[in-house]
Structure formats: structure tokens, C-alpha cells
Amino acid sequence: MQAVVKLGFNGNVLVADNGNIVYQKAFGYSNPDAKKLLDDNTAFNIASVSKQFTAMGIMLLKQQGKLKLSDSLRKYFRNYLISIFPSKTCSTIHRACPSISQ
Numbered sequence: 717m718q719a720v721v722k723l724g725f726n727g728n729v730l731v732a733d734n735g736n737i738v739y740q741k742a743f744g745y746s747n748p749d750a751k752k753l754l755d756d757n758t759a760f761n762i763a764s765v766s767k768q769f770t771a772m773g774i775m776l777l778k779q780q781g782k783l784k785l786s787d788s789l790r791k792y793f794r795n796y797l798i799s800i801f802p803s804k805t806c807s808t809i810h811r812a813c814p815s816i817s818q
Contacts, residue, residue, distance in 0.1 A: 728754060774809060785810040 726744030730737060742754035777783045783792070789807050 726754070727760070728756065728758060783809065 728742045729739065731739040740756060742756055742758065744754050746752050746754045746758045774783070774785075778785060786808050789809060789812055
């Protein structure tokens with residue numbers, strides 16, 4: 717793995733087998749300027765990397781007839797959204813995920 721670090725890898729690696737951790741190690745820095753090393757508890761911001769996977773999953777569910785883009789988010793996240801949006805109005809899937817086109 718040290719060879720990968722020399723090539724510029726910066727991140728955490730966890731290998732598990734049937735729920736048992738076989739290998740776990742952090743490589744590189746969480747803050748290179750401050751020379752702060754990564755550790756097993758470092759949180760990573762994934763930015764916009766997951767949007768396309770969310771959009772594809774939603775479109776597959778739409779294609780299967782399991783949801784409509786015009787559905788209210790409250791239909792799927794009822795308890796969570798009621799605490800955030802107590803009024804009856806709530807965003808739709810399409811408005812919440814602008815990367816999805818109808």
C-alpha cells in the first residue's frame with residue numbers, strides 16, 4: 717500500500733470479510749497545509765460525487781412505477797420532514813433533485 721501513497725493516494729482503506737475488519741489504515745493528510753494526518757475517524761466531504769447515483773436510482777424507481785417525480789418528499793420521509801416542514805406544503809422529488817430531468 718505504501719507504493720500507492722507514493723503515487724498520491726490520500727484516504728482511508730477498510731477491508732472487511734463477513735463483517736470482520738481484516739485491514740484498516742489511513743494514508744495521507746486531512747489538512748496537508750497543517751500536516752494533520754488522516755485517521756480512522758476522519759470524515760470526508762463527498763461534494764457532488766453522489767448526485768448522479770441518486771438521480772439514476774430515482775429514475776429507475778420512476779421507470780418501475782414506484783414513484784413519480786411530482787410526489788411530495790413527505791410521502792417517503794414523513795416523520796423526518798414533518799419535524800422540519802410542519803406546514804402541509806413540502807417539496808417534490810423533482811424540485812429537491814434539480815439534476816433530474818423529466
